[in-house]
Amino acid sequence: MSARNQMLLQLTRLPFFLKLWNRMPLGSLRTRVDYGIFPYPHYAYGLFWAATLAAALDIGRISAIEFGVAGGRGLVALEHAASEISRETGVAIDVFGFDSGAGMPAPVDYRDLPHIWGPGFYRMDVDKLRGQLSGAELVLGDVRDTTAAWIGQSHAPVGFVAFDLDYYSATVAALQIFSGTASTHLPRVHCYFDDVTTNDLGCMNPYVGELLAIREFNERSAERKLCLVEQLRVHRHRWEKWQGRMFAFHDFAHPKYTQLVVSPERADSQLPLG
């Protein structure tokens, strides 16, 4: 590790330093992505690597999606991160936010965890949010209708998705975003799942909610899988609670899945001894 990174690591251990850095977000984009200096650091992380992957594959435009928008804090954060990441990587990013526009619908059954969430939770003030957005598009309506309709239209390939719909039934519907041909998504798509954990009363488990939707998705196909990005703790400078919620969609049959995305010089480099 470089001396600069050693020093930054020591500083981030000081309780006030991260707060201060977030308030004054100095430093390069890559450094701030690596240290999580963004209002939604998990969105910045996923989107940065999606755009980096697109650039390596010579894909000039991608789509970034938030499923479940509510008041819009996440979508505004995604939009801000997108404009900075786009400037830096040269990859254009179209941002979409899917939501009913009227808060949570009625739960379908116990798999939607009605003991934690219920109809009308998290209402959106549509006009207010529209006034805060500069380029992101709101896709309003039940995701059981809007997702399939969206994938049937022409859009840049999906590069990053945040799933924050809370319900199993809604997440199953939103996962149709990965049902299109290879041209509709990058070979690997960073995906953040907000609700693979709940509060202590919720007792999240693999038979309900997002975890069940992910498991059923994975059982359906040998070639399209959603997998946790393993061991993020080892690759990042410090533990952040979103690390256990970062997944990637893999389309193993995608024509670009096996394309080399690291620089060819890496092949000639020597691994350090010991």
Ligand SMILES: C[S@@+](CC[C@H](N)C(=O)[O-])C[C@H]1O[C@@H](n2cnc3c(N)ncnc32)[C@H](O)[C@@H]1O
């Ligand atoms: C927890 S909130 C999202 C919070 C937001 N991501 C944030 O970071 O501020 C969940 C949202 O999912 C939406 N939602 C749940 N089920 C839905 C469905 N079937 N169709 C459309 N939206 C749905 C609700 O309207 C609600 O606004």
